[in-house]
Amino acid sequence: MNVLIPYSWIKDYIKTNAKAENVAKALSLHAFSVEKINKIKGDDVFEVEVTPNRGDALSVLGVARELKAVLPKSGFKCEWMQKDIKIPQFEDKDKLDVIIKDKSLVPRFCAVVLENVKVGKSPKVIEERLEKVGIRALGNVIDVTNYMMIDKGQPMHAFDYDKILGHKMIVRESKHDEVITTLDGVERKLPSGVIVIEDGEGRLIDLCGIMGAKNSEVDENTNKVLLFVQVYDPVRIRRASMSLGHRTDAALRFEKGIDYEGVLSSLFEASEMICGLSGSNVSSNLIDIVNEERKLKSVAVDYEKINRIAGVEISKEVVNQTLSDLGFESNGESVVVPSWRYDDVSITEDLAEEVIRLYGYYNLPGKLLTGEVPLVHKDLSFHWEDIARLFLKHHGFFECYSYSATSKKNVSKDALKIANPLNEDLLFLKTSLLPQLLEVIDGNKGYSDKIKLFELASVYHSKEGDLPNQPLMLGLVTKGINKVDLKGIVEALFDEMGVSSYPSFNVINHGGGRLGVEINFEELIKLSSKVKTYTPLTSFNSIKEDLTFEVPEGITYQQVERIILCSSERISKLEFKDIYKNALTFSIEYLDKEKQISSEDTQEIRKNIFKNLENIGVRLR
Amino acid sequence: MNDSLNLENIKKELEEKLRKVSSEQDLLNIQIEYFGKKGILRQLFSKVLEVPVEQRKDLGEKINNLKKEAERVTSERRAKITGVEAVENTGLYDSLPGRKPEIGHIHIISQAINEIVDIFKPLGFTRVRYPEVEWEYYAFEALNMPLTHPARDEWETFFIDAAPDKKYGRMVVTPHTSSGQVREMLKGNLPIRMLNISRCGRRQIDISHVPSFYQFEGLVVDKEISTTHLKGVLDYFASNFFGEDRKTRLRPYHFRFTEPSFEVDIDCGICHGKGCKLCKEGWLELGGAGMVHPNVLKAGGIDSKEYTGFAFGWGVERTYMMKSGTKIDDIRYLFGNDLRFLEQF
Numbered sequence: 001m002n003v004l005i006p007y008s009w010i011k012d013y014i015k016t017n018a019k020a021e022n023v024a025k026a027l028s029l030h031a032f033s034v035e036k037i038n039k040i041k042g043d044d045v046f047e048v049e050v051t052p053n054r055g056d057a058l059s060v061l062g063v064a065r066e067l068k069a070v071l072p073k074s075g076f077k078c079e080w081m082q083k084d085i086k087i088p089q090f091e092d093k094d095k096l097d098v099i100i101k102d103k104s105l106v107p108r109f110c111a112v113v114l115e116n117v118k119v120g121k122s123p124k125v126i127e128e129r130l131e132k133v134g135i136r137a138l139g140n141v142i143d144v145t146n147y148m149m150i151d152k153g154q155p156m157h158a159f160d161y162d163k164i165l166g167h168k169m170i171v172r173e174s175k176h177d178e179v180i181t182t183l184d185g186v187e188r189k190l191p192s193g194v195i196v197i198e199d200g201e202g203r204l205i206d207l208c209g210i211m212g213a214k215n216s217e218v219d220e221n222t223n224k225v226l227l228f229v230q231v232y233d234p235v236r237i238r239r240a241s242m243s244l245g246h247r248t249d250a251a252l253r254f255e256k257g258i259d260y261e262g263v264l265s266s267l268f269e270a271s272e273m274i275c276g277l278s279g280s281n282v283s284s285n286l287i288d289i290v291n292e293e294r295k296l297k298s299v300a301v302d303y304e305k306i307n308r309i310a311g312v313e314i315s316k317e318v319v320n321q322t323l324s325d326l327g328f329e330s331n332g333e334s335v336v337v338p339s340w341r342y343d344d345v346s347i348t349e350d351l352a353e354e355v356i357r358l359y360g361y362y363n364l365p366g367k368l369l370t371g372e373v374p375l376v377h378k379d380l381s382f383h384w385e386d387i388a389r390l391f392l393k394h395h396g397f398f399e400c401y402s403y404s405a406t407s408k409k410n411v412s413k414d415a416l417k418i419a420n421p422l423n424e425d426l427l428f429l430k431t432s433l434l435p436q437l438l439e440v441i442d443g444n445k446g447y448s449d450k451i452k453l454f455e456l457a458s459v460y461h462s463k464e465g466d467l468p469n470q471p472l473m474l475g476l477v478t479k480g481i482n483k484v485d486l487k488g489i490v491e492a493l494f495d496e497m498g499v500s501s502y503p504s505f506n507v508i509n510h511g512g513g514r515l516g517v518e519i520n521f522e523e524l525i526k527l528s529s530k531v532k533t534y535t536p537l538t539s540f541n542s543i544k545e546d547l548t549f550e551v552p553e554g555i556t557y558q559q560v561e562r563i564i565l566c567s568s569e570r571i572s573k574l575e576f577k578d579i580y581k582n583a584l585t586f587s588i589e590y591l592d593k594e595k596q597i598s599s600e601d602t603q604e605i606r607k608n609i610f611k612n613l614e615n616i617g618v619r620l621r
Numbered sequence: 622m623n624d625s626l627n628l629e630n631i632k633k634e635l636e637e638k639l640r641k642v643s644s645e646q647d648l649l650n651i652q653i654e655y656f657g658k659k660g661i662l663r664q665l666f667s668k669v670l671e672v673p674v675e676q677r678k679d680l681g682e683k684i685n686n687l688k689k690e691a692e693r694v695t696s697e698r699r700a701k702i703t704g705v706e707a708v709e710n711t712g713l714y715d716s717l718p719g720r721k722p723e724i725g726h727i728h729i730i731s732q733a734i735n736e737i738v739d740i741f742k743p744l745g746f747t748r749v750r751y752p753e754v755e756w757e758y759y760a761f762e763a764l765n766m767p768l769t770h771p772a773r774d775e776w777e778t779f780f781i782d783a784a785p786d787k788k789y790g791r792m793v794v795t796p797h798t799s800s801g802q803v804r805e806m807l808k809g810n811l812p813i814r815m816l817n818i819s820r821c822g823r824r825q826i827d828i829s830h831v832p833s834f835y836q837f838e839g840l841v842v843d844k845e846i847s848t849t850h851l852k853g854v855l856d857y858f859a860s861n862f863f864g865e866d867r868k869t870r871l872r873p874y875h876f877r878f879t880e881p882s883f884e885v886d887i888d889c890g891i892c893h894g895k896g897c898k899l900c901k902e903g904w905l906e907l908g909g910a911g912m913v914h915p916n917v918l919k920a921g922g923i924d925s926k927e928y929t930g931f932a933f934g935w936g937v938e939r940t941y942m943m944k945s946g947t948k949i950d951d952i953r954y955l956f957g958n959d960l961r962f963l964e965q966f
Contacts, residue, residue, distance in 0.1 A: 025902065029872055033884065051875030052772045235769040255771050309881070309912055309929065311847025349915055353873075353881035356848065361871035361883060366853035371843050373745035374812050382748055386735070389727050396723040400958045401730055403833040404753070404794065404822055405779075416754065417782040418794070422824055422832055429754065429781075429794070440958040447960045452725060458820070460754055462783070467792065468754050544643060 013064035018076040020044035055256025056340035059153030069325035101172040107292035113284035155250035161224035166200015261339035410435035433475030450480035498529035542591040733941035751801035757790035763803040764878035777824035794822035798838035806921025812843035835937035842930035851931035879911020908935030
């Protein structure tokens, strides 16, 4: 998540000689990537990409805390400017009756009532700061809550105290289809399990952690404000905000975890600010309900392990200093994790990350691997894939890559359906490579009269109660090529892959001169062989000739071929050469391994062939 | 007329003989038979004297035509057998460009994958593949990302509309090759130097994202593996893939399945780290990497006290597009299958 942090605002917390560019670089190299520095009204506003584990840094305070540790590592001065927090004067006048149905909903619940509030515009400084981070000023009370969210990373909410009927709050989970109208005027129907607050009259007055309700909002007539600062269950907030499709700044922060210990100081600072800006004063006791105690969390510092992970020697002193700069308090052999990093740091590896990133990953040298090279069983399918690719390329084929998903018309019944597709055209996972390749042919109509395409990719067939069958397939689609030539290419590929007995395959005519073949490549690999066995050469010459036969209707090539081959053992090679109408031409080679074959011998063999073929009505042409 | 019939037959016979010829030697024999000193054609010419004077001119002409025709078919056949073409203007012929065979094209993604494999192979990495439609468990839980974790948002995952498995959760189109990490570990062979290159899917489509794409994932698990090894391997890759003078830089990042986690930058090929229009302060982002998180090792049945490891997983297309010279400015071309695009690789 990216946050906008004005440099001038950071300077509330630190005093440094670093320029904005220096700050950006130091942050990028040691903490978070600064994507951009926006120049707004003479200020440098950093756009910082904060990683999801660092909810604590979605604030000016959080970024300043990092800079305190990081800037000195880059050679800049950085002094922390401690702010004093005044504890307000509480008064036992206005009360709030709070019922929390399930303690896990709200681990910490804090609030205070302010009276004599005069709602008006905020001072220019506050309006400008909010504007720089992209928030519209909406009047002093609301502005303070927004200001504190950016400043401390703690989202807060202000209710009109008198609109909370019965001055009573029931914190509970929503029931299915309950309705709430939020501050933005949108009526939202809730799923069950969303954290909400009901007032004394049974009205929903807050969509907790996401957005307040319209019926309890602060307006120009508000006299009393309930300032509300909470820690909610991050999982429920996330689920609700996602299912409602309402990802507010507050929700994005709550779901990443809130600093427990920062809650009260944020509340105190906010109430002081509101009192100062609106002439109000605190009129209640502090309401602070702690539903989930957090014990101090200690992590052992394993110096040796830190060095082992780094691969360089980092001294104990540097490790200790770095951790202390980041707010980890030393406790002998272990450190206490600061409250704002509570969820993020648990094990030595986490500490190692802190230490090494401050040391500077860019300072680490590179070493190549030593140690034993693993002995593994190599997956030969990659080899055969390459053989096939090269072969097909050299026979004029273009390799295509298509999306895994396609439309309904392109798949068979056992296709897997995507639950959250990008669009209707990408609703199912493909069950065959051919439909998309045919679309490629159609999409490239003007390219050439002759097009040859192939793709090597998986298809997906659902399987009951398990992952789908996802075999690697080879798909070939051509235009302007005759069937015999396409078959020939496939069979030549089989030869190239050392397949001795061809698997059966179908050339399908898709109309418009388009042919397609699809072969299970995994099965083909099982038939392939890298082994080449040599047959001893003879010193005798063979005799070659072409024979053309007239083949009547109903006779297949295989029949003719078998009869010829059975006619003599001295036929060493028989190949299909040509076909014209009913005239089938073979290339035939005669060889005798014992002696030189003569034309008299071939004459005799030929006679035999003719005689045998006569039986099925095949005659020499 | 008898003679003309005879001449026609001679031509037919010649053509038939030529058709059966399959070697240059056979062809030579035929040439001697027809065009030799005692050849059939010579003998025909001698017959001219045997016919009446008034017919001689006509017959002579006919025999001449036959001879020309015979020469033409013979030289055509010769051209077919020997590959030398029949041309009259040899100067023109010699100046012709070569006639190229029809050659297709291997897709740029395949080429990129082969290049990547070739770089990692000498370092002892072995290429593997794992399911493209995968259990949520291997894509997330096993990688230290529990069901409710917001980190999962970073992967715009496609889910399959099917009943979830009790143990492994829903089926997904694997959003990254990291789903192969724990599968590789569970094979039980140590040490590991894995290169997993596979098709992935994410719910995104724009100038730099497509719903199907390829990633390559390196995983090393061994004793005494440190961040410096990761750095060394990445530098080795960068200098081999991008050019000898190129360098990588690690920056902090966060992934649930690595600790520490890094973002890897490569110095800009144009300005070499000084900063220019094309890059961010002289560096370009390559992708993520990190030291394997102990919880991931644990899910893979490996004792993290004894073994450590590193991993990186980057987009094949993205990485290849960053290579100077390809100049592809929209990743969608790669899956568009426009032949005018494909023929350029």
